[in-house]
Amino acid sequence: MNTSTSVLTQLARRVLCGVLLGVCAALFAGRPVQAQAPHQPKKVEVEAVGEAGTVGAHAGAREEKGEALTQNAPLLIDTPYFKFNSSMLITWVVALGLIVSAQIATRRIQDVPEGAQNFWEWLVESLYNFLQNLIGPTLVRQTFWFFATIFIFILTLNWFSLIPGVGTIGWGIPNEAGALTHISRPLLRGSNADLNMTLAMSMIFFACWIYWAIKANGPGGFILHLFAPKGQVNGFLMKALMVVIFICVGGLEVISILFRPVSLSLRLYGNIFAGENMIETMTHLGGVWLGWLLPLPFYLLELFIGFVQALVFMLLTAVFTLLIMPEEGHKH
Secondary structure, rough: OOHHHHHHHHHHHHHHHHOHHHHHHHHHHOOOOOOOOOHHHHHHHHHHHHOOOOOOOOOOOHHHHHHOOOOOEEEEEEEEEEEEEEHHHHHHHHHHHHHHHHHHHHOOOOOHHHHHHHHHHHHHHHHHHHHHHHHHHHHHHHHHHHHHHHHHHHHHHHOOOOOOOOOOOOOOOOOOOOOOOOOEEOOOOOHHHHHHHHHHHHHHHHHHHHHHHHHHHHHHHHHHHHHOOOOOOOHHHHHHHHHHHHHHHHHHHHHHHHHHHHHHHHHHHHHHHHHHHHHHHHHHHHHHHHOOOOOOOHHHHHHHHHHHHHHHHHHHHHEEEEEOOOOOOOOO
């Protein structure tokens, strides 16, 4: 087996084992972010449990309002010590599926790859070359495991959430006529349509970013990178003025850094949540006869958006990491 194939195989295993970060993110999502008033989720939960075992819908009043997905994923297990919601279920299924798939693909390595091994090596090599051109060979060797993992994981979650049955099988409340037209507690809920999940992945990146930044610059160099004046100036007055200016600029940079996890999580969550609501709305507008046809163009759109959002998340995290590296780290 040649050296490049061996390296790519090791990278594939490392990348997919890194999907365990997503499982950690799911654990972080144990307490769902409540986007509604505190008393509203409790009411919904009690009503849904009362209809447990029914493939469900909203109550008639909700149907009239045209409400679709709730902003917080319903809890499937709710105990004082452990909470498990419907988006965590998909997260764990996808994470385990990716890990098992990578292990199967690299179980019997061949000099001339074929089948699953060929696919994983092509995917890992393509991502590696793409990121190497973007952030340089030195930085990509240190950080590739994270960026490749986050791209593969987010993309798989986005596309898995479009499988029929996700969001349409669960528990609900029938309307006055006894018809069930909407799921109030889905068994499966798109993971990235849950703000807890996207925020958890963003916070994991933020922790990795701090580690990489301090490792590359040192504690003092990290602070100087944010607050020290750049460039050469002459004269005491100009130097003093530049120090004041760059201290203010450094303060703004710190605020920008602190808001990066928020912007990353809201961007991904907003696009996926809006897409799922749009598909559900189109299904309802189509009625009995066209409910399957009207959403089809939007399914194709969501496949594209799912890819774009995974790529954007990876690119932004990679660029944020590149920007904090020392100047010599930018040369590639």
